[in-house]
Amino acid sequence: MILAISVVIAVVFASGAFLVLQRDLLRVVVGIVLISNSAILFIIAAGLSRGSAPIYPIDEGAVSDPLVQAMALTALVIGSSVAALLLAVVYRLYVSHGSIDIEEIFRMEMREAEELESMNKTELDPEEEEVADERKLEKEEPR
Amino acid sequence: MSAPINNTTSILTQTVAKLLLLPTFVAAFAILVKGYAQPGDGFSAGVVASLGVLLQYLVLGRREAERLVTVRNAPTIAGAGLLLSLSVAVVPLFLGDPVLTHYPRPGEDVVYLGTLELITPVLFDLGIFFLVFGFAVGAIGAFARTISEQEEYAGPGTEQLEDDT
């Protein structure tokens, strides 16, 4: 049984790692969810005892380890909120860059950074730049 | 999840969805207060209740769902929940006990209301319930709002789908 569960933990972890390495950001999110799933399975499996649920009235015989369950619950909750946050980040990236491909997004970022740098070299210092941008924004806001 | 489904759902589905909201809350409440005796706690109760709200979004559309007081105030509810749990944790400090001491202390008698035990962990769980409910409803609402805003961008032909039923 230990062997079987270990194999499953490893498979889930490896699949998650594989997805995290993809270009598609949504797949990366799924990969992270899978990795956290494997971690939770690991925590649950690390319980020292296995048996009936740890709820009174408790019968004679083995009771499942309640401590790991509490930890797994915490991990589940955090994992799910992180997934929600990541999804929102992916959406945000799509809005700002029009893509959910990490390589495309990166290329755009680099281009932008280079443009900024070349502007800095030729023009004023960055602080004034920023102010000018802000003024522009302020003007646009009323619309 | 969004308005267009509105027109495709039948009156029957809509009525059932509306009717189901209250029982969902009752079920969530039961999960919450019986958490100390049976599986379930503030967290699962919060998710169950938010799934009830999600059903409203799916079947009735955003406009209808946002009429619910709970939906409009989701972040406030979450904040209130966090505050409640925090205060349950902090209040014992003022009574000279360590943080997060629960009352009644071990060995003391519990006040019962029917079969419901009146103990501070339930209050703590209630805070978690509000927080999780606020979180889930707030996240769902944020996604739904963004979706329908995008559809409004899409141009004419979609407006009538946004109409209230």
Place this chain on the structure above:
Amino acid sequence: MTPPATLMVLLPLVLALLAAPAAMLAGVYRPRLAAPVGTAFAALAFSATALAWWKGGGAVNVAWAPTWDLRFHVALDGLAALYALLATGVGFLVLVYSSRYLPLHLGHGDRPESEGTRFYGHMLLFMGAMVGLAMAQDLVLLFLFWDLTAIASYYLIAFDRHDAEARAAALMALLVTGVTAVLLLIGALILYSAYGTFSVPELAELVEPGPLLNAAGLLIAVAALAKSAQVPLHFWLPRAMAAPTPVSAYLHSAAMVAAGVLLLGRVYPLLQESRILLDTLLVVGLLSMAVGGVLALTQDVLKQLLAYSTISQYGYVVFLYGLGGEYGAVGAAFYVIAHALAKCALFLTAGAVTEETGEDRLSELGGLRKPLPLLAAASGAASAGLAALPLTIGFFKDELLFGAALARGPLFAGAAVLGAALTLAYAWRFWAGIFLGERRDGASNPPAALVWPVVALGGLVLLGGLWVEPFARLAEAAGEVIYDAPASIEPAYHLDLRPENLMALATFVLGALLIFSRPVWVGAARGVAWVGGKVGPERLYESSIEGLNRFSDRIHRAEVRDLRSRVAAILLPAGVLVGLGILVTPTDGVYRAGEVGWHDVPLLLALVAVTLATLASTLTRRHVTLALVFSSAGYVLAALYAFLGAPDVALVAVLIETLVTLLFIATLKLIPYKVLHRQAELPLRLTRRKVYISVVAGAFAFAVAWGTLSQPAAESSTAEELIALAPEAHAKDVVTVILADFRGLDTLGEITVVALVLLGVVTLLRGGRLR
């Protein structure tokens, strides 16, 4: 202590701390109300402080976080009363002034009136923090209020946030005072580790001279000196003049900069145990007197002149601390009062003049005594006070200074005379430059609220010159706290040839010489200022900030360049390290396959299903299918938990899986099909590298999981204990009781994360389209 007495001590602090929220609330309701409400609170806090001080003060000392030995220990002793009265009294006058000045200031920038609410909020927060700082007796409490003043000043200096100069100045002030504030905390911790208490009065009895005290005292002193803008950490103060004038006035006279010398006074009982520390203060004070005084003579912008003058004036105070003794301690306290009154009046004068004429340079101003006679008279009194002329409170501050310097030796007496002469020269330059000479610019009738606070302060300066008793008694009380022993001074006019009087005369002569010989030395002084600007500490600050920025840019670039390689770069070494750990661990008979019984069949089936679902998720191309596949894996896992005797986990897992899947599908709906399709159409690129990395990762995960599961570190867990304890906690479900009770703090942390995530999600989604 009886409850009414406790209340009496706490009332000033409570009123001062309540002022900011009260003004903010009033401002949200009606922007016009923020100023009167804030001013009223300042007046109340001032009266409460005065009343409590008159009734004899007192202390409140209660345990705050007993496990960390933190105590909420505040006291209204002489030192606290002095600074709290200054903070609330000067604050009151500055707020009255602001009520007229701020609408004009906002009007110049076409800014809404509601921005004033922010101003009053931060100003009053500043005041509250100062009162707290004055009263705090515990080093950690002191540190908290200390940082609160830094935060408030940051917002106030950057009040004109459209102005890049103001933002940079605010950041500079925050960095210089904030980074050095950490030194204060480190110093406090050193003292705590040696003596086991954070309380200053207790420490004063315990400390012994030695390297430990030197180190801790030096750290605390550096924090205080940076706050008081002493050389070489003075450069932030002139830059901070970008703030609106009332802020500068308050910052210089009664708040931020005064906080530094307040801290020095508070920990003085510790500092005076160490000769080295006092000598350091002496040197720093002398340097600041010289640098500030010389640079003040070269400045053309009114507020810059005053800023450098503040540096030199607090240099005197630090110098007095360094001289030590009865006269040094009382003199430092008295000096702060005299300086606060005079300097605040001069700043408010500068603000009123600039507001009336639109000019802020001495070279553009002049002859304003005719259109503004009242202002000229009042600020003349204040300038005389700063210059230590007789019949002003300033005369006595220099009398004390000379007395203390004389006691130390002729060299120090000479330095004191020289410094005082510089003060006389720049005070004259300021006043004469504005009010005497030819009239350059027309000025109309200024609003009363811009003039009367200056008149009030100027009046106080004169009053102190005629009836010094109340000020001297207050300074004496503060001096006793600083000196940690009874102290008394008798400032008075003596019409004889005692050394102090001779020194004062020498000062006047030297000062007059400086004024009339200006053409001779002005070039040299400008040269000093120029060199200071080129190679001074400000340059060092700027280059280090630039360096840090470049460093962070480089790191960011490297991180962003290839995220997946970064992830791989973390996963691979982690895997290798774990693998090494497995290799070097003796593995004989460690791995156990475990038994499989008939009742485990459903469990095995579920495991097979999970395996298939996750493997399938790596192969699917379309996102909707992906969502279904990974959620099915999650559901089967939930069933698995149920089989393993964990119904709570199973319940939550099912619910979570539903929620996450729905949010995932909602995201799919948000992103156009075209974009998704492009991803789905990407060649599957089962490149060897990715497969290889993930297989290696999986293999190590397997080794770790198998090793850990077959050989648990502990024979028995705390589980049995927890199960046995559950009925004690009035619970039946052990898991829930662990979450809510036994390990409740974990849960508290967890729900905080959830709340933060909600904030993040709502903010990220609400932004809509960028640009």
